[in-house]
Amino acid sequence: MTTQSGITVESPGKPWTIVSSIPRPSPGKKQALVRSVVVGLNPVDPMQQQYGILVDEWPAVLGSDFAGLVLEVGEGCTKLKTGDYVFSCAFIGQNRYTPLQENFLVDEDLVFKKDEGTSLQGGSTFGAGLLTASLGLLAGTGITLPAPGTTPPKKEDWIIILGGSGTVGQFAVQLAKLCGYNVLASSSPSKASIPIRQGATTTFDSRAALEQQIAEIKKVTGGAFARVFDASAAGYDLAINALESASEAPVKYFSSVDDWSPFNTPSTIKEYRAELGHLGRYDEDLGATVSKQIAEWIPNLEEHIKHGSIKAIDYELVEGLGWEKAIEGLEKLTDGKATRKLAVVVGTEAVQS
Ligand SMILES: NC(=O)c1ccc[n+]([C@@H]2O[C@H](COP(=O)([O-])OP(=O)(O)OC[C@H]3O[C@@H](n4cnc5c(N)ncnc54)[C@H](OP(=O)(O)O)[C@@H]3O)[C@@H](O)[C@H]2O)c1
Known part of the structure; x- marks a missing residue:
């Protein structure tokens, strides 16, 4: 058995440990073997390390967002070839598919092929963020992404x-x-300037009293909204109250990244919860649905990234290279000291800036 280096966690709550004994996987049908070059760190990484959420086996090889180099393709691949650079979100909690190891597997339909305008570091910021936002808005609120190069009315x-x-x-x-x-x-x-830079017309203070936030929503929108997406997992009461008291829409949508809290959403509001953690879990109905939806959206999203109509977000690059640096970044995230998305270079391949 060929082995490789990476980071494992022995069992929930145990530390991140650098090892060189991880089996190197081989790509199956429509899969590629990818060399991990840059990992984007996510709140889910320390949650998996600490509590074992959605982890299939222990010791666990974790990691979620990545940008990497295709080393080998399996039978039937039509999109990827050796030498392509790709990025996406991994099948979290499934040891052979996660980027905190030298080489891991991807399904070719569930990765973005990197274009020349996107750096590997920038590419490592898209995965879970873009795919969860797509679930939340496209599946959750029924809006439609325009074709690349077109502007919807x-x-x-x-x-x-x-x-x-x-x-x-x-x-x-x-x-x-x-x-x-x-x-x-x-x-x-x-942080109000951040959503404005991404295209928001205006913002309001998420820490103001609930009534104040609802009044602000009412004032800005004049009641012309049907959709609230809670990307913070802290906004359920606000979202439901705002939809009930300030929206004049006949059909209302509440969509959320919170897939763990019990909700009691009124029947007049269509509720949706994003569940990206089930990506690649084809043996479950939910995993199969999420994977199919994302595979359908990726070609369009990929073109938008190429056109620059969807852009990488601002990130902080952890200085240095390698697994020690990845652990440094993960500990910074765990300690609540990360102020932006963290990206870490772990591979020795050329990293375009
Ligand atoms: N269900 C899924 O499929 C899925 C997938 C990915 C992520 N998630 C979850 O989604 C959440 C966001 O993930 P992320 O990667 O975007 O994390 P992130 O980059 O850390 O963003 C967290 C956001 O939550 C806001 N926030 C934090 N505490 C808040 C509070 N008390 N009131 C209002 N807003 C608050 C932050 O606002 P400020 O910084 O402006 O204060 C920030 O905008 C996390 O809970 C994550 O676990 C779920």
Whole structure:
């Protein structure tokens, strides 16, 4: 058995450990073996390390967002070839598919092929953020992405994105804008410029009293909104109250990244929860649905990235290279010291800037 280096976690709560004994997988049908070059760190990584959420086996090889180099393709691949650079979100919790190891597997339909205008570091910021925002808005609120290079008619309607300064929120703002909506985003006041840079028309303070936030939503939108996407997992009460008391739409949508809290959403509001963690879990109905939807959206999203109509988000590059640096970044994220998306170079391949 050929082995390779990477980071494992022995069992929930145990530390990140660098090892060189991870089996190197081989690509199956429509799969590619990818060399991990840059990993984008995600809140889910420390959650998996600490609590074992969605982890299939222990010791676990974790990691979610990545940009890497295709080393080998399996039977039936038509999109990828050796030497291509790709990025996406991994099948989290499935050891052979995660990027905190030298080489891992991808399904060719579930990765973005990197274009010349996107760096590997920038590419590592898209995965979970863009795919979760796509689930939240396209599947969750029924909006449609325009064909690349086309501009949909400008809508009168607003979409409200709660947590517009976060990774998922920033991509959600970009998508809602791209689909022709006016975007009202919430954030903490010091981060209001972030959703504005991504295309939000205006913002409001996510830490103000609930009544104040609803009044602000009412004032800005005049009631012309049917859709609220909570990209913060902290906005349920606000979203439901705002939809009930401030929206004049006949059909209302509440969509959320919170797939763990019990909700009691009124029947007048269509509720949707993004569940990206089930990507690549083909043996479950949910996993099969999520994977199929994302495979259908990727060609269009990929073209938008190429056209520059969907852009990488701002990130902080952890200085240095290798697994030690990845652990340094993961610990920074765990300690709540990351102020932006963190990207870490782990591979020795040429990293275009
Ligand atoms: N279900 C899924 O499929 C799925 C997929 C990916 C992520 N998630 C979850 O989605 C959430 C966001 O992920 P992310 O990667 O975008 O994280 P992130 O970059 O850390 O963003 C977190 C966002 O939440 C906001 N926030 C934090 N505390 C808040 C509060 N008390 N009130 C209002 N807003 C608050 C932050 O706003 P400020 O910084 O402006 O204060 C920021 O916009 C996480 O909980 C993550 O676990 C779920």
